[in-house]
Amino acid sequence: MPRKSAGEDAGAGGSAISIPSALLDELVKGPMTAADVQAASLAFKKALIERAMEVELSHHLGNRPGEPPPAAQTNQRNGHSAKTVLTEDGPVRIAVPRDRDGDFAPLLFPEHARRFPGFDDQIIAMYARGMTVREIQGFLREQYATEVSPDLISTVTDAVLAEVTAWQQRPLEPLYPVIFFDALRVKIRDDGGVRNKAVYVALGVLADGTREVLGRWIEQTEGAQFWLKVFNELRTRGVQDVLIAVVDSLTGLVDALETAFPQTTVQTCLVHLLRNSLDYTRWKDRKALAAALRPIYTAVSADAARAALTAFATGSWGQRYPTIVTQWERHWPQIIPFFAFPPAVRRVIYTTNGIESPHMRLRKISKTRSRFPSDEAAIKLLWLALSNLHGHTTRAAKAWREAMNQFAIFYGDRFTQRAS
Numbered sequence: 001m002p003r004k005s006a007g008e009d010a011g012a013g014g015s016a017i018s019i020p021s022a023l024l025d026e027l028v029k030g031p032m033t034a035a036d037v038q039a040a041s042l043a044f045k046k047a048l049i050e051r052a053m054e055v056e057l058s059h060h061l062g063n064r065p066g067e068p069p070p071a072a073q074t075n076q077r078n079g080h081s082a083k084t085v086l087t088e089d090g091p092v093r094i095a096v097p098r099d100r101d102g103d104f105a106p107l108l109f110p111e112h113a114r115r116f117p118g119f120d121d122q123i124i125a126m127y128a129r130g131m132t133v134r135e136i137q138g139f140l141r142e143q144y145a146t147e148v149s150p151d152l153i154s155t156v157t158d159a160v161l162a163e164v165t166a167w168q169q170r171p172l173e174p175l176y177p178v179i180f181f182d183a184l185r186v187k188i189r190d191d192g193g194v195r196n197k198a199v200y201v202a203l204g205v206l207a208d209g210t211r212e213v214l215g216r217w218i219e220q221t222e223g224a225q226f227w228l229k230v231f232n233e234l235r236t237r238g239v240q241d242v243l244i245a246v247v248d249s250l251t252g253l254v255d256a257l258e259t260a261f262p263q264t265t266v267q268t269c270l271v272h273l274l275r276n277s278l279d280y281t282r283w284k285d286r287k288a289l290a291a292a293l294r295p296i297y298t299a300v301s302a303d304a305a306r307a308a309l310t311a312f313a314t315g316s317w318g319q320r321y322p323t324i325v326t327q328w329e330r331h332w333p334q335i336i337p338f339f340a341f342p343p344a345v346r347r348v349i350y351t352t353n354g355i356e357s358p359h360m361r362l363r364k365i366s367k368t369r370s371r372f373p374s375d376e377a378a379i380k381l382l383w384l385a386l387s388n389l390h391g392h393t394t395r396a397a398k399a400w401r402e403a404m405n406q407f408a409i410f411y412g413d414r415f416t417q418r419a420s
Helices: 021-027 034-061 119-128 133-144 150-158 161-168 224-236 253-260 270-278 283-297 302-314 316-320 322-340 343-349 353-366 375-390 398-411 413-419
Strands: 077-087 090-099 175-190 193-205 211-219 241-247 265-268
Touching: 034 077, 034 090, 119 133, 133 150, 150 375, 161 375, 175 211, 175 375, 175 398, 175 413, 193 224, 193 375, 211 224, 211 375, 224 253, 241 253, 241 413, 253 265, 265 270, 265 322, 270 283, 270 322, 283 302, 283 316, 283 322, 302 316, 302 322, 316 322, 343 398, 398 413
Parallel strands: 175 241, 241 265
Antiparallel strands: 077 090, 175 193, 193 211
16 A cells, blocks of 8 residues: 555644655654754755745746746846744744845745744743743743743734734624623732732623623722723623623622613622621631521522521621621622522522633733733733633533523513514
8 A cells, every 4th residue: 555645644634735755754764853853843944934935036036946037027036145033943044035126025024024923823822821921031942942032022912912902892792691790800010010900801691691701991990980981882882781790799880880781680799799708707617607698598589588687697697797797788789689580590690600710710820920011911911811711702501591591581572682
């Protein structure tokens, strides 16, 4: 049986270009080390780049090397100039062909280009995984003996800012049955100092259960004015209605939401409320206290929940920790909407953990930096990191799909007309 060329068995996912076996036999004369393979790869890439540019020049002049030029063609080949380019495999010294008139500009490598496609992608991939500029420098130095300046890394990663801006301004759907709002705290240099700022994230759920991140905003402090700006932006981008907004005690959000989306139901994240309640207790009391609070948020109705809260307040736990009672009382108007829904919907809206899961991974990545030099730097890393982790859109679980049927009953035309 004749030998197949490399890549012939790659299938649909393989490369469109295969390397003939005869060529591989010529390149590989015997056993090779990893260093040998790396050196051969660079040599092959160098030869391929130079050959591609020679073909470009032939197309530009209208004749191949050694062939007579076309009629009335006075321009001709004029040697080569040396140029070092950075590739994902390391630096490569190439010979760039020249023409006598000096008007040949290779498409593969424009005049001032110093990086081969793929090198920038490698830097962005490392940055998205949380590596700092110094760590990327060190990796490229150790792995490829390539010196890359911090300015170059910043320039490469800054190239995604236009994509971030386009994503933040993209049109949205007219209806989101549920939107979750949450915040991630990061340290950012501002006005000569370092301030603790919040990156706010909105995660929307579409009528078919698909989830997508709608946007991210940075603000030093929360407030109704900031949230009104966020909601007006969502309206400008096409959002006409939100059935339920699930939040975690974000200052000013409720007032702004009532102005921008007056029909929206606001639901406090019960998991966060429970966690905040346990922060007031001693460690040894937490398990018992959590059990004592459970009858409140698992009640069958708002009246039953109020009775459970009264029993907790007048009982031993409430007397020992009155601050917890005050906290639940303060949030009660945003807790009771939960009890109007059946279990399928309750499983959907009782927590903002849909955002918390990616936030945990983003916190891990952002911890590699003691602070960010600017708001843009923070947005750039978090956007890249989240894109690298799972993209911006995911399918929802079965609980979401069960809840959609309940929404059609509870909200009628608000849900069915815009969802169709």
